[in-house]
Amino acid sequence: MTASADFPQADHRAAAALCVLLGSPDDLEDADVRDQAERARDLLRSGAGADELTACYRALDTALRRAGDARGLVNESRSARVPGISHDIKVAVCPGPAQCTRVERARDLLPAPPCAVNGTRMRKRRLGPGQ
Structure with missing residues (x-):
């Protein structure tokens, strides 16, 4: 027990x-x-x-x-199954016009990682449980 x-x-x-x-x-x-x-x-x-x-x-x-x-x-x-409560995480996603599926966890106090294809930093956004 x-x-x-x-x-x-x-x-x-x-x-x-x-x-x-x-x-x-x-x-x-x-x-x-x-x-x-x-x-x-x-x-x-x-x-x-x-x-x-x-x-x-x-x-x-x-x-x-x-x-x-x-x-x-x-x-x-x-x-975690309580209705109305969602657990989002902050992620870095592709910043370019042709979006790739690269997603990385983004830390609050650190800048987003660079995107090698577009030559800029990835952008941060919240990723919910349904995504």
Whole structure:
């Protein structure tokens, strides 16, 4: 059994992961997981304190792991599917009129790499999950 996640107070990632969990009927087949998830939802709706939410998130994380979900509650693979949230990365793309398919990761503080074909620097842009 893997260790439970450490939930800082007012963890917004846990709330987003709970939203995804509640929207996935397959993940709620276990009665203990379903009960803990509904309890966490009710606490969020009622404006419960951070300590109470953290304890509830821990209980839900434990229930998920006991049910065989090694991700627990907060995990990138679960929270990456939250509707309305996209994880973009900055990339360098071809700057020329005849665009090639060269794409390289672009660092924020470094200039874009040079394009050998066009003789200029590549241009930076954000690349979303659907691209």
